[in-house]
Amino acid sequence: MFKILKYSFYDLIRSRWSYVYFLFYLALGFVLLFLNNDVSKAVITLMNIIIVLVPLIGTIFGVMYFYNSKEFTELLLAQPVKRSSIFLGQYLGVAGSLTLSLVLGLGIPFVLYGLFRSDAIFDFSLLLVTGAFLTMIFTALSFNIALSNENKIKGFGYAVLLWLFLAVIYDGLFLMSLIVFEEYPLDTFSLVATMFNPIDLSRTLILLKLDISALLGYTGAVFKQFFGTNQGFLVSMLMLVLWTVLPIWRLIHKSKQKDF
Amino acid sequence: MIVIQKLHKKFGKNEVLTGLDLNIEMGGIFAVLGPNGSGKTTLIKGILGMVVPNKGNISIDGHSIKNKWKYREGINYLPQIANFPGNLKVKELIRMIKDLRQKPSDEEELITLFGLEPFLNKKLATLSGGTKQKVNIVLSFMFDNPLIILDEPTSGLDPMAMIRLKELIQKEKKKGKTILLTSHIMQFVEEIADEIVYLLEGRIYFKGTIPALKKLTGQTTVERAIAAITTTPANV
Known part of the structure; x- marks a missing residue:
């Protein structure tokens, strides 16, 4: 598996897109720090961008890489290599290089600005950790979609729809249901609904760590009570891990049954 | 020895293999023939584990290959359509396959044989179809393995390369290897094949x-x- 990972990773590191992605974050980090002049505020602005952009990039990149490396995959399948190693290696190559772009691109400007001397370091680390999780989750989801759809156009369509659903539509439905059922106690419902969407989960997690739960409004208090505690933090991290592991598991399982 | 028992494979509604039985003894050149869509490539990909059969069993040297991958260490395979990662150079591709297989190889000799030296530092995407096929041949002959599977090895080759390929196949046969190949060029088959396996409608129609x-x-x-x-009755 590590050999496949190595080749996928080098292949991606050499490609232009990794640099574009890296330079984008680098520029974003510098611009935000320069305009805000305040690490904590920059972290909040960054969060809003990361929450939407990281899943999108992970999805598009994942689907694109999977379809583009069809030849590479077919070549490997005839070699004495385990199937799960091929797909896991490619997946980790993509997710790894994207995460590296994110962490280095944002990390460098913040470190240069004096992150280590600021108390925002934990908020910032949490931001990077959730960013890494979102990359892993959405790359895994997009690999699944690409594996199940031989037709590239369809695969792309489904992947973008998935992103749109989790990043935009889900929130709309969530808010609507809160309004429709406002007469009922909705604390548990909203907690669970948040857990089932990795984007919402990450946003809530970061907002609460940043101590601006007022932004959450209605159920803010409940969330604060839940996520603020160690237990809440652990449960949400566990959910993020589950969101990562389940698609990877399906990827391995499905790849074993596929014909090439 | 390769033993295939009651192999069934469907792609959607299209039944490609319908209970195929085949024994291939080790040593010799076997040509798998049949009309387009008769299941030749599916059969070969089944042996390689790239296609998962719906029913039936394939075993090599007495071991079932289902969900296994180690056995591929003993197989050299030349795919029908030479699809390679386009952004790799020929040299890098050869190095990568060597790295994956971790076996001694004699690619130098083959590269000279097919005159590939000028292309070693070129990217695979820029090569012509015939040159890609030559790279394909180098990759599938550079390891010393008992079973060689060639899916349409002659496609896109110039006459000179064709002659070299035939000599190469004969040389490997003399070492006691088993060579399984498909081709639509009957002259080529007649020249090199010891035995013919004719596939029709997903079954073996003739073997001899x-x-x-x-x-x-x-x-x-x-x-x-x-x-x-x-037009003659089945004879297996």
Whole structure:
């Protein structure tokens, strides 16, 4: 598996897109720090961008890489290599290089600005950790979609729809249901609904760590009570891990049954 | 020895293999023939584990290959369509396959044989179809393995390369290897094959030597015999 990972990773590191992605974050980090002049505020602005952009990039990149490396995959399948190693290696190559772009691109400007001397370091680390999780989750989801759809156009369509659903539509439905059922106690419902969407989960997690739960409004208090505690933090991290592991598991399982 | 028992494979509604039985003894050149869509590539990919059969069993040297991958260490495979990662150079591709296989290889000799030196530092995407096929041949002959599977090895080759390929196949046969190949060029088959396996509608329609085939159909050339075979009753 590590050999496949190595080749996928080098292949991606050499490609232009990794640099574009890296330079984008680098520029974003510098611009935000320069305009805000305040690490904590920059972290909040960054969060809003990361929450939407990281899943999108992970999805598009994942689907694109999977379809583009069809030849590479077919070549490997005839070699004495385990199937799960091929797909896991490619997946980790993509997710790894994207995460590296994110962490280095944002990390460098913040470190240069004096992150280590600021108390925002934990908020910032949490931001990077959730960013890494979102990359892993959405790359895994997009690999699944690409594996199940031989037709590239369809695969792309489904992947973008998935992103749109989790990043935009889900929130709309969530808010609507809160309004429709406002007469009922909705604390548990909203907690669970948040857990089932990795984007919402990450946003809530970061907002609460940043101590601006007022932004959450209605159920803010409940969330604060839940996520603020160690237990809440652990449960949400566990959910993020589950969101990562389940698609990877399906990827391995499905790849074993596929014909090439 | 490769033993295939009651192999079934469906792609959607399209039944490609319908209970195929085949034994291939080790040593010799076997040509798998049949019309387009008769399941030749599916059969080969089944042996390689790239296609997962719906029913039936394939075993090599007495071991079932289901969900296994180690056995591929003993197989050299030349795919029908030479699809390579386009952004790799020829040299890098060869190095990568060597790295994956971790076995001694003699690619130098093959590169000289097919005149590939000028292309070693070129990216695979820029190569012509015939040159890609030559790279494909180098990759599938550079390891010393007992089973060699060639899916349409002649496609896109110039006459010189064709002659080299035939010599190469004969040389490997002399070492006691088993070579399984498909081709639509009957002249090529007639020249090199020891035995013919004819596939029709997902089953083995004929298996035997070339003289036996000619005798059965009453024809004098393999081309005509193959064309006539479908009108004679099945003979396995």
